[in-house]
Amino acid sequence: MSENIRVVEHATCTFCGCVCDDMKLTVDLDKHCITKADNACVLGKAWFAEHVIEDRPAALIDGHPASVEDAVAEAARILVTARFPITYGLSDTTCEAQREALAIVDLIRGTVDTTTSVCHGPTGIAFQGVGESTMTLGEVKNRADLLIFWGGNPGEAHPRLFARYAVTTKGMFIPNGKKDRTIVMVDVRRTPSTPVANIFLQVKPGRDFELLWALRAMVKGRKVNPDVEQVTGVPLAAMQDLVERMKNCRYGVLFFGMGLTMTRGRHFNAGALLALATDLNEFTHFVAKPVRGHGNVTGADNLTSWTTGYPFGVNFSRGYPRFNPGEFTTVDTLSRGDADAALIIASDPGSNFPKAAIEHMKRIPVIVLDTKATETTRLARVAFTTATYGINVGGTVYRMDDVPITLRPAFDSPYPSDQTVLTAIKNKVRELIGDTRASGAARAAA
Amino acid sequence: MAETMILIAGRTSKQGTSLNAGKLKDEYRDVTSTVEMNTDDMSRLSLKDGDPIRLSTSIGETMVRCKGRKPVDLPAGMLFIAYGPPSSQLLGSDTAGTGMPPSKHYEVTVEKVAAGP
Numbered sequence: 001m002s003e004n005i006r007v008v009e010h011a012t013c014t015f016c017g018c019v020c021d022d023m024k025l026t027v028d029l030d031k032h033c034i035t036k037a038d039n040a041c042v043l044g045k046a047w048f049a050e051h052v053i054e055d056r057p058a059a060l061i062d063g064h065p066a067s068v069e070d071a072v073a074e075a076a077r078i079l080v081t082a083r084f085p086i087t088y089g090l091s092d093t094t095c096e097a098q099r100e101a102l103a104i105v106d107l108i109r110g111t112v113d114t115t116t117s118v119c120h121g122p123t124g125i126a127f128q129g130v131g132e133s134t135m136t137l138g139e140v141k142n143r144a145d146l147l148i149f150w151g152g153n154p155g156e157a158h159p160r161l162f163a164r165y166a167v168t169t170k171g172m173f174i175p176n177g178k179k180d181r182t183i184v185m186v187d188v189r190r191t192p193s194t195p196v197a198n199i200f201l202q203v204k205p206g207r208d209f210e211l212l213w214a215l216r217a218m219v220k221g222r223k224v225n226p227d228v229e230q231v232t233g234v235p236l237a238a239m240q241d242l243v244e245r246m247k248n249c250r251y252g253v254l255f256f257g258m259g260l261t262m263t264r265g266r267h268f269n270a271g272a273l274l275a276l277a278t279d280l281n282e283f284t285h286f287v288a289k290p291v292r293g294h295g296n297v298t299g300a301d302n303l304t305s306w307t308t309g310y311p312f313g314v315n316f317s318r319g320y321p322r323f324n325p326g327e328f329t330t331v332d333t334l335s336r337g338d339a340d341a342a343l344i345i346a347s348d349p350g351s352n353f354p355k356a357a358i359e360h361m362k363r364i365p366v367i368v369l370d371t372k373a374t375e376t377t378r379l380a381r382v383a384f385t386t387a388t389y390g391i392n393v394g395g396t397v398y399r400m401d402d403v404p405i406t407l408r409p410a411f412d413s414p415y416p417s418d419q420t421v422l423t424a425i426k427n428k429v430r431e432l433i434g435d436t437r438a439s440g441a442a443r444a445a446a
Numbered sequence: 447m448a449e450t451m452i453l454i455a456g457r458t459s460k461q462g463t464s465l466n467a468g469k470l471k472d473e474y475r476d477v478t479s480t481v482e483m484n485t486d487d488m489s490r491l492s493l494k495d496g497d498p499i500r501l502s503t504s505i506g507e508t509m510v511r512c513k514g515r516k517p518v519d520l521p522a523g524m525l526f527i528a529y530g531p532p533s534s535q536l537l538g539s540d541t542a543g544t545g546m547p548p549s550k551h552y553e554v555t556v557e558k559v560a561a562g563p
Contacts, residue, residue: 015462046463117545125544157457188454188551189526190519205452205524205551258456262549266542293457313545329545351469352529354539354547355506374469375531 002030011408013040014092014295014390015047016158017400018165023048027410034391034410041159048410051371051388058415060383068384068416068424075343075367075382076428082341082365084317085110088330089347090304091119091297093369093418094395094407098296098303100422101345107429109316111339114300115347116312117329120290122261124301124311125325126271133277135253135287136401137164142171143285146249148184148242150273151208151259152291155193161291166255167196173250182245186211187259201242204233209265211239212272218243219279247283254288261290292400295390299398334360343425344368345418346386350376369418384421387413395419449491453481453501453525453536453554461528469530478530483556484522485514491558500557501525501536508532509559525554 011023025048026036037048059071066074079085087105090098091114105112116124140147147166154161162168170177185197188205203211211232214224218239229236246252254277260269273288280286292298301311308314310323326332330349333339334357341364350358351374358375365381368374377383387393392413398404464473481501483493493499499512510532520526527533529549536554537547 015466042459043462043466046466050466050468113545118547118549121545153456156459157462159459189521189524192459202521205454259550261546262455263551264548266544266546325545326541326543329541331539331541331545331547335539348469351531352534354537355535356539358534372468378470 002028004029006411008408008410011410012390012397012405013037013044013047014397014407015043016295017292017298018158018160019295019397019399019405020044020160020164021405025410029411032411032413043159048391051391053413054372054385056373056385058385060377060380062381068421071382071384072421072424072428075425076432078341078365078367078381079104079108079110079343079425080429080432082108082110084333084338085341085343086330086333086339087112087343087345088349089115089345090300091115091294092346092389093296094389094393094397095296095299095303095404096395097345097389097418097422098300099307100419100426101343102304102307104343104422104426104429105314106316107426107433109319111313111315111317111328111333112304112308113314113328113330113333114304114312115294115297116301117325118331118353119258119293119297120261120270121312121325121329122267123256123270123290125267126274129267130271130274131278132274133281133287134289134401136403137166137399139251139287140253141165141169141174143173143251144171144253145174145180146182146184146245146252148186148246148252148254149193149197150186150254150256152255152257153187153191153193154255154257154291155191155196157257157293158291161255162196166253182249184242184245199238199242201234201238204231206264207232208260208263209269209272212269212276215239215243215246216272216276216279219247219276219283246280246286249284252280252284252286254286255291256288257291289401296397298400298402299396299404302398302402331357340364342366344370344376344380345422346370348374348376350374350379369421371415385415386421387415387417389418393417393419447491448555448557450553451487451523451525451556452551453527453533454550455527455529455533456550458528461530474530478528479508479510479532480513480527481510482515482520482526483512484517484520484524486517487522488512488514491556493558498559500559501532501554502557503536503538503552503554505538506535508535525556
């Protein structure tokens with residue numbers, strides 16, 4: 001370790017949606033790396049340790065090193081000449097960068113979608129139909145005496161959720177921590193999260209909706225068909241016990257994961273859970289919250305919502321925003337072959353999208369901004385290496401409970417930020433659009 | 447002999463730590479190409495930890511290695527894999543008008559294959 005050391009107090013980890021802002025980072029300024037991350041979980045330690053300055057070109061065009069200026073020009077050319085350009089990702093960058101991306105989409109009359117569509121997109125749809133009884137994680141810490149985790153594995157995906165906000169932590173009205181709380185897990189399998197639970201309900205795969213609907217009926221005092229026990233795999237006595245606990249707690253929370261949104265039923269599953277939380281407010285205080293993934297996916301939802309009126313899957317081809325999941329969401333626009341260019345920001349659909357979508361990305365010009373090489377950067381026409389938010393770049397991110405948090409970067413990067421690159425692309429698009437906007441408007445009028 | 451099982455894709459700690467090192471690196475590839483299987487199912491199929499198996503759907507197929515989980519942790523007929531390029535090869539693109547492909551709880555065909563040289 002060199003002697004040129006800096007300590008950053010109250011830094012923020014942007015790996016997952018917990019966005020823990022109590023990091024104490026020890027930074028080796030000569031080696032451009034973080035040597036110690038106090039308070040970080042296993043994922044946070046890897047996040048801080050592995051984001052070092054790599055020896056990669058700042059930009060590639062067709063796999064060949066290029067200047068950032070040339071790459072910006074090529075990216076802008078691709079975007080303004082495309083007829084159905086899509087923008088996707090955005091959940092692992094700052095709100096400031098997201099805002100620039102939205103401005104580009106507006107200028108080119110494109111389509112914008114975020115990783116929410118393949119995460120809690122169905123929850124977003126359910127919010128519109130059912131609403132959300134919501135809270136901050138601070139309220140959970142200080143008040144919640146019954147916590148139900150449904151279809152998620154926070155122990156592995158959000159390791160500090162239990163210790164910092166929800167289970168073992170002591171709060172103002174929860175002086176004894178976990179001893180004052182009852183923890184319930186509902187899942188199709190036992191996970192590393194399960195041991196934290198006082199009660200584990202193992203539901204049959206694909207039967208979450210049936211279990212939630214039965215619980216809603218029982219909360220309202222209705223009789224349910226005993227067959228629901230066979231259908232869901234959960235004994236009626238266990239359901240009745242849970243209902244009594246939910247109605248009689250002081251402050252109940254339903255945290256839910258993608259076990260609900262990624263399975264058959266999708267937004268109906270999420271809607272059933274949100275409706276259950278609403279029902280329970282007849283008896284006590286009950287809230288529900290999706291446990292969000294990437295560091296600033298909640299910021300992407302917020303920013304896209306306050307900018308366009310909709311959270312994801314938004315199209316500007318008519319000059320004003322339209323929202324239609326299934327039509328303007330990225331898996332659909334790629335798999336159907338609608339998109340003829342793609343701007344991918346801080347995301348790797350080339351690694352985890354359906355095969356048909358990945359195959360289409362190989363056929364169209366793709367522009368990628370990422371801190372590391374990925375399957376998506378490998379198929380890109382234009383690839384930018386960018387600085388890491390929260391480590392090299394400041395800005396704003398939203399925690400999973402919609403609380404905005406300011407970042408405190410640790411050390412400088414030789415690479416530009418996502419915001420810098422996107423602002424340059426936006427300005428170049430503005431330059432070019434004088435020639436193409438008229439034809440675009442004529443196309444829309446035709 | 448081929449069997450039909452239910453595949454669940456999800457996140458794991460190892461996947462989370464290895465993706466920070468790099469998604470093109472061996473550790474991430476190894477984590478995302480390992481499928482967990484109930485040990486009773488493995489015994490019935492004459493599989494042991496590390497054996498290669500082929501998973502296939504109507505969309506595509508992928509080769510992965512299996513790893514046993516106790517029946518109390520993973521029910522019979524169920525598989526778990528960390529998200530990644532192998533699982534995406536099996537994934538359908540019909541989002542049913544939601545934007546979300548059916549990423550968990552889909553049926554896959556499981557076949558034992560001969561180990562490589």
